[in-house]
Amino acid sequence: MDNLEKAKKELLALFSHELKTPLTLISGWCQVLQDHKIIGALNTKQKHAIDILSANSMILKNEIENILDTKKLMYGAMLFSFDIIELNRFIQRIIDRFKPITEEKKIRLVNQGKKRIVLRTDEDRLEQVLSNLILNAIDFVPRRAGVIKVGAREKSGQVTFYVKDNGKGIPKNAQDKIFEKLFQEDSSYRRKHFGLGLGLFLCKGIVENLGGRMWVESQWRKGSTFYFTHPKKIKSRHFSLRRRHH
Numbered sequence: 105m106d107n108l109e110k111a112k113k114e115l116l117a118l119f120s121h122e123l124k125t126p127l128t129l130i131s132g133w134c135q136v137l138q139d140h141k142i143i144g145a146l147n148t149k150q151k152h153a154i155d156i157l158s159a160n161s162m163i164l165k166n167e168i169e170n171i172l173d174t175k176k177l178m179y180g181a182m183l184f185s186f187d188i189i190e191l192n193r194f195i196q197r198i199i200d201r202f203k204p205i206t207e208e209k210k211i212r213l214v215n216q217g218k219k220r221i222v223l224r225t226d227e228d229r230l231e232q233v234l235s236n237l238i239l240n241a242i243d244f245v246p247r248r249a250g251v252i253k254v255g256a257r258e259k260s261g262q263v264t265f266y267v268k269d270n271g272k273g274i275p276k277n278a279q280d281k282i283f284e285k286l287f288q289e290d291s292s293y294r295r296k297h298f299g300l301g302l303g304l305f306l307c308k309g310i311v312e313n314l315g316g317r318m319w320v321e322s323q324w325r326k327g328s329t330f331y332f333t334h335p336k337k338i339k340s341r342h343f344s345l346r347r348r349h350h
């Protein structure tokens with residue numbers, strides 16, 4: 105690695121640390137305020153205010169991670185580390201984390217997992233993929249009537265995950281393009297839907313690094329379902345096996 109590359113890497117690590125630390129503190133304190141056992145009950149208006157703070161710090165954190173990880177993905181420098189997890193509980197934990205956002209928008213986010221499935225995977229990366237898909241779905245479903253279903257099915261040596269929404273849908277001619285970096289399908293949604301257009305590029309990249317594939321099935325005005333597969337046994341050629349440092 106030459107000096108310039110090294111300097112860039114160090115800068116990136118610093119940048120990431122500087123941005124993430126204060127945000128982690130903000131969301132941590134929001135959680136404290138949301139827990140009536142720690143700090144006492146809040147009135148409805150106070151709770152609403154904290155929910156909005158908490159929801160938006162989560163969105164911002166996701167955005168920062170997307171920027172940093174897109175770079176890693178492009179340089180082939182994304183690291184993975186593996187553990188065995190149970191998927192129902194894993195999905196439920198992610199859904200619980202979205203509560204401030206779904207409650208604020210008055211929509212339903214449902215765990216459809218029924219059977220117990222265990223999987224050896226990179227938990228943080230898998231969470232990143234599902235969180236990005238869920239955040240997109242949240243943005244495009246209607247307020248109050250929105251329903252998002254998340255689940256996983258095991259079949260012939262692989263697990264297929266899905267995130268299904270009853271949002272605005274994606275026209276046929278845009279369905280491949282949405283996985284490209286910086287692509288956003290309809291600029292008239294820009295004012296309602298924030299973001300940089302990195303989420304799906306990153307999701308697809310992570311899934312492919314783990315040996316799976318990702319696609320979408322969608323009908324305009326009816327809704328979209330994002331699917332991705334994850335092999336039960338990951339072959340080592342799919343990823344760099346160095347452990348990630350925290």
Ligand SMILES: Nc1ncnc2c1ncn2[C@@H]1O[C@H](COP(=O)(O)OP(=O)(O)OP(=O)(O)O)[C@@H](O)[C@H]1O
Nearest residue numbers: 240241244273282288289290299300301302303304
């Ligand atoms: N569930 C969905 N329903 C309808 N359109 C979607 C959905 N998910 C993604 N899209 C379309 O695909 C585009 C790209 O999505 P992607 O997640 O890559 O970027 P983004 O959400 O716009 O920004 P970022 O993820 O970086 O915050 C979106 O701008 C939107 O046009």
Ligand SMILES: [Mg+2]
Nearest residue numbers: 240299303304
């Ligand atoms: Mg997105």
